Amino acid sequence: MVFKAYLRLIPSYMGVAVMYMAMFAVLLGMTMMERSGLNGSGASADSFVTLLAVNDNDDTEESRAFLEYLENSPNIKMTDIDFERENAVQDSLYYRKAEYVLTINKGFAEALSTGDTEYLLSSQVIAGSASEVFTESFIDSYIEAARLYITVGYDTAEACREAAKTLENGVEVKSFSADNGWDKENTGAYLFYNFMPYIMLMMILGILVPTFSSFLSEDVKARSLCAPVSPVLYMIQIICGAFMVCLVSAGVLLAAGIIITGGTLFNEHSLYSLLQMLVFMLFSLALSAFVGILSSGSAKKANYITSMVSNVLGLGMAFLCGVFVSQSLLGENILMAAKFLPAYWYVKANNSIFGADGAVFNEAIIWSAIGIQALFALALIAGALLAAHIKKGKESK
Numbered sequence: 001m002v003f004k005a006y007l008r009l010i011p012s013y014m015g016v017a018v019m020y021m022a023m024f025a026v027l028l029g030m031t032m033m034e035r036s037g038l039n040g041s042g043a044s045a046d047s048f049v050t051l052l053a054v055n056d057n058d059d060t061e062e063s064r065a066f067l068e069y070l071e072n073s074p075n076i077k078m079t080d081i082d083f084e085r086e087n088a089v090q091d092s093l094y095y096r097k098a099e100y101v102l103t104i105n106k107g108f109a110e111a112l113s114t115g116d117t118e119y120l121l122s123s124q125v126i127a128g129s130a131s132e133v134f135t136e137s138f139i140d141s142y143i144e145a146a147r148l149y150i151t152v153g154y155d156t157a158e159a160c161r162e163a164a165k166t167l168e169n170g171v172e173v174k175s176f177s178a179d180n181g182w183d184k185e186n187t188g189a190y191l192f193y194n195f196m197p198y199i200m201l202m203m204i205l206g207i208l209v210p211t212f213s214s215f216l217s218e219d220v221k222a223r224s225l226c227a228p229v230s231p232v233l234y235m236i237q238i239i240c241g242a243f244m245v246c247l248v249s250a251g252v253l254l255a256a257g258i259i260i261t262g263g264t265l266f267n268e269h270s271l272y273s274l275l276q277m278l279v280f281m282l283f284s285l286a287l288s289a290f291v292g293i294l295s296s297g298s299a300k301k302a303n304y305i306t307s308m309v310s311n312v313l314g315l316g317m318a319f320l321c322g323v324f325v326s327q328s329l330l331g332e333n334i335l336m337a338a339k340f341l342p343a344y345w346y347v348k349a350n351n352s353i354f355g356a357d358g359a360v361f362n363e364a365i366i367w368s369a370i371g372i373q374a375l376f377a378l379a380l381i382a383g384a385l386l387a388a389h390i391k392k393g394k395e396s397k
Helices: 002-034 061-071 088-094 108-114 130-151 156-166 184-215 218-224 231-260 270-294 299-320 332-338 342-354 363-396
Strands: 050-056 076-078 100-104 121-125
Touching (some): 061 076, 061 130, 061 156, 088 100, 100 130, 108 156, 121 130, 130 156, 184 299, 231 270, 270 299, 270 342, 270 363, 299 342
Parallel strands (some): 050 076, 050 100
Antiparallel strands (some): 100 121
C-alpha cells in the first residue's frame, strides 16, 4: 500500500527529471561535437596531431629554421596566440586552442652551437598528456640531429637545415602502454559517464527529497500507521519505492546515452562504469534520504533545502571534481579539497577506465575509487538513520 502510494506521488515531480534530462542531452551532444579525442592517442604516431603555438624570442636564422621544421611537420598544426596579452597562454590551454605552447628562448642559436641545450626552449603544456610526451620527443629528435651536424663541422644555421632534411620523413615512434581500451569511438561513452555524477545527483535529489519529506512528515506517518503496517515495513516500502525510482532514472539515462552516442556506450570495460554508476546512485539515494528526513513536515522547507543542496553540492562537485573541467587542469589545492567529495573519486575511476585525461587503465585505482564512493554512501546512510532516530525522539516528547 505504502509502496504504491509512494510511486503515485512520483509523477508530481517528473518535471524536474525532464528538465535535467534535456540539459543532459544538450550538454553531452554539444561536448561530443567539440571533442573528437580525449587522450590524444591514436593507432600510430602518423595519425597524431598536436596543436602547437610558438613564441620565437631569438628570431635568428637558426630559430627560423627550427620554426620552419615544426610548421612543415604533418604531426603538428600551428596555432596563433597573442603572447602580449595577459593570461593568453593559460586561456589557450584551458580552451584547447593550443595543446602545447613552446617558447624559443633568447640565445637559442648561441646555446645550440656551444652545446648548452638545457635552456634552449621552455614550454607550457598539460602535464602527463600525450601532447607533452609526443611533442617533446619530436623536438628532442631535432635538437639531437642538429647537434650531431654541428659536432661534425657544420655551422649552426646549416646544421639546423640539415637536421630538418634528415627528419623530414618523420621519426618512427612506437608506444608501449598498458591496455586502456581507448579509441576515438569511446569519446561519447567517456563523456556520458563523466557527466553522470552531476545529472544523476540533481535528478534524484529533485525527485526523492520532496517525496521523502512528504512520507516522513508526522501527519502522513500517523495516518499510514493506522493501517496494519509496522513502522519498519513502512520505511522498507518507502526505501524500495525510492530505489525503484533510482533504477528507472538510471535506465532512462542509459537509454538516452545509447541514442546520443550512436550505440558506442559500451565496451570491454563497461562493467566498471556501470558498477560505479550504481554506487554513485546509492550515494545520491542516501543523500536524498538524509535531506528528506531533515526537511520532513514542510514542503516549502524541502524545496528550499533541495535547491540549496543541488546548487551548492551538485554544481560544486561538478566544477571541483573534474566533471566540467578536467582534473589535469585543476590546481593541487583544489584537487586536495575535492578528495573529500565522492565525485572526485568517480571521475578519477572514469579516467582510468577509459584511459583519458592522461590516465591509463588500472584496476587497483578503479576498485579503490569505487570503494571510497561506497564509504561515502554508507556514511550518509548512517547519518540518515541517526537523523531519523533523533527526529523520532523529538516527535515522541
